[in-house]
Amino acid sequence: MSGAPIAITGMGCICAAGGNLSDSMEALLRGERHPAPPMRFASDHPIPHPVFEAVGFEEPPDLLRTSAFALHAAREAVADAGLDRKTLGSLRVGVCVGTTVGAVMSEETFCRGYLAGGVPDMAPIHRILRSNPADVIAREFDLSGPRQTVVTACSSGTDAVGIAGSWIRAGLCDAAIAGGADELGRITYIGFISLMITDDSPCKPFDRHRKGLNLGEGAAMLVLASERVLRRSGIRARSFLLGYGSASDAYHLTAPRPDGAGLRSAITEALATGGVSSASVAFVNAHGTGTPDNDRVEGRVLHDILPGVPFLSTKGYTGHTLGAAGAIEAVFTAACLEIGKIPANAGFETPDPEIGVTPVREVTTVEGTVALSESLAFGGNNSVVVLGKA
């Protein structure tokens, strides 16, 4: 069941922690975070809920902010991989991108206009139709390989990376740009507050007093390449995608299965496809949203399957970036493997006896060459990637 490791030759990232991967990692290791009420949009909710916006990033008017994030991260990843356009053009390169809002035919201004009985400007709809994130990246780099936009809610980014790895293993393409992207807007903000799973203070993943998540936005992209591409182009592997697992809870639209059966299956499959034993896992970058249900289920599964393995959630620095989260956390995981240390789990103070395990409270040195990045999602999706140090 295990497959050959897939080289990760470049990574890019943009989120509230930083405009690129290097800046983001430095912020994480400094323990820096800046949740604040939304600045890019207004809401008449009486209590503002803090969010993590990518402050200072401006999208061009013809693109969705989501796709502009995706493109920004893809450019960094391609540059990091040392691939020029000529080389990309000589390869069959696929694009697989996870998102929750990058392919959605809803735009508030347009809908308000229609609902009011007017004739709303079609520009927002045309922008959506030309902004499918995978298409935008493929168009930018003139790529000819397979394309896919994955919409498995909060596991979208993880699934996109795992699927792109499968493409390369199956020979469907030589290389792939894979990751996730999501912008934060009013619709998402209002929707999550309506579900009563957001915290009106900075989020506290795995803490006993956690109250919910903070939303975020951003993107991360990875350049994955076959062994043949590495040999032919002379580029280096920064790290490796070793395994991928996914399984469904078959339980509820928005709540995780209490016994964590889907997550257990996904972890087991990811380790098996990576040819990795649980004993060799150096750390886990957990989903850790800060919602009572998610952290309880995920913590218990980690307690049972990977006892004693250090874990953290990086959402205390980025907020929950939804479709981008799995990809952002995958690049953080790979970057942490490179430097041999992981940041503190921001927001954690008091252990929760219901969970039984605690995340790292400070920057922690990790030993080993393999780590997991996990995503749990609305719809009951659970997805896990296994990453390895080069």
Add this chain to the structure above:
Amino acid sequence: MNGTERIVIEGIGVVGGFGCGISDLSRALTEAAFSPGTFDLSTGSGTVRIPAFQADDSRLVEFIPVRTLRRIDRFSRLALLGSHLALADAELPEAERSRLGIIIASGYGPTGITYAFLKSFINDGDICASPTYFANSVHNSAAAHISIQLGAMGPNLTVTHFHLSVPSALATARLWLAEGKAQRVLFGAVDELSELIGYVRYRTRDAGPAVPMTPLRTEMETSIPGEGAAFLLLARESAARCGYCALDASTTGCPPISGIPLPEPGLLVLGADGCRESGRRYAAVAQNARVACYTPLYGSMPAGPAFDAAAAALMLKGGRVFPSPGADFRDFPATVPAGGDPVGGDRISCLTLAGDEAYGLTTLGKLSGTTGECAKEE
């Protein structure tokens, strides 16, 4: 798992403007019979009645209790109906449902409930936003409802890539089966004709009651919006009991038109849906090929290529070509076989053209041996 093992379509579940179930689709294909209804649309200048192929999801109560359906939106209902019809068609034992992988492809996702969610806070203020509508507006809600109803705990994926959704998602379904990630994959494509999508189409397509759809007349716009669900139960050949045909390939890409790897010989089912701009591209790609086109039976929607695949499966099983409805294709630069002609080869490919010069190509093949002999009666 042998990497070259074929993937078999064991069951088909369809609901659309032609009716509900494989027998209704077979009848519509055989008779080339299509009869779009109408869809009343509020516009800034009053109510407009447009032709549309709408699906009837009333048979869903045969599979799921009404009480369970109360909070499930129309998009997911169409998907649930398609999925149950496919499982019933394949006669898959209930005990095997828990291990199913599920893949859903949709061009636009649950647009009806998404618009309802927006209305909930636009009309009454942000604090009155409906959590039920929001939960169902998430794009993978249909896949989630299916997994919950079936108790399916295998991998679960939703792809929304406008007109490439179906071939792209089918490629992943093949991969899952080849990798052994799932022993069976329930693949489905679904799109709903919501008020929002209807209005967007009204604003973006040429107006006018262009009935009937004549997608192979490339000089005019004749597209009629459609909705529905088309599901295929897929299994590795070694695990399949019966089958319509094999799903031999599905790919997407973006080469120049001359670079699309059309298989020869074989029938090419075109996804041309009456949209003028794509019709010209189909004509360019299909030059001198042997083609068929069935979109006038179910209308224009991104889920359409899954209906094309279902039609191709029935043709491979029966060995005969269905007539292409929308008879006016005399000027189309390709050969359009008459109904009842032999399929003429062991393979049928379904072509989808999307923006950016992108394409999707799904190739189905005739089964041989015991799987093929285990007849699926249409």
